[in-house]
Amino acid sequence: MSSFPTGVAVVTTLDTEGLPRGMTCNSVASVTLTPPTLLVSLRAGSATLEAVVAHGSFAVNLLHSGGQRTAELFAGPDPDRFSRVCWRRSPSGLPHLADAAFAVADCRVSGLLDVGDHTVVFGEVGAISHADGTPLLYGLRRFTAWPHQ
Ligand SMILES: Cc1cc2nc3c(=O)[nH]c(=O)nc-3n(C[C@H](O)[C@H](O)[C@H](O)COP(=O)(O)O)c2cc1C
Numbered sequence: 445m446s447s448f449p450t451g452v453a454v455v456t457t458l459d460t461e462g463l464p465r466g467m468t469c470n471s472v473a474s475v476t477l478t479p480p481t482l483l484v485s486l487r488a489g490s491a492t493l494e495a496v497v498a499h500g501s502f503a504v505n506l507l508h509s510g511g512q513r514t515a516e517l518f519a520g521p522d523p524d525r526f527s528r529v530c531w532r533r534s535p536s537g538l539p540h541l542a543d544a545a546f547a548v549a550d551c552r553v554s555g556l557l558d559v560g561d562h563t564v565v566f567g568e569v570g571a572i573s574h575a576d577g578t579p580l581l582y583g584l585r586r587f588t589a590w591p592h593q
Pocket residue numbers: 452466467468469470471472485486487489490491492493515516518519520521582
């Protein structure tokens with residue numbers, strides 16, 4: 445699948461103490477238009493997955509072309525990811541990456557499917573926010589910016 449380029453998202457949510465959690469994720473796909481549904485596939489044992497399941501909702505932050513450092517931060521070992529980025533709560537309370545994302549979808553967990561070492565999380569999209577920007581891409585194990593403005 446490294447030969448299949450994708451955009452890059454950070455899936456965010458709140459843990460049982462109300463603290464923000466999040467991880468970089470490129471296994472994002474649209475599923476249905478009615479109801480508007482997407483999926484993300486998160487590794488079993490992930491703290492973010494545990495929080496998504498417990499909280500019952502999550503946000504998909506689509507990173508813009510300048511978001512590589514944020515993507516690396518949310519894929520790395522730093523336990524303090526949110527203290528290193530600009531983020532704010534959406535009206536529903538979900539953490540949004542205000543500087544690194546150009547589009548965000550707030551989702552309610554509508555299904556869970558364990559498949560091997562990952563759990564596929566289906567999310568029914570409630571609110572979306574969108575700003576100008578072009579996507580960060582990932583393929584062939586490299587990040588790159590969208591080539592056109
Ligand atoms: C570009 C990129 C895409 C990634 N996509 C996924 C993904 O779709 N699912 C997944 O489980 N991990 C993915 N990862 C790895 C996670 O971001 C990484 O394991 C992270 O540390 C998990 O965070 P957590 O332990 O706080 O849950 C990706 C990493 C990178 C760099």
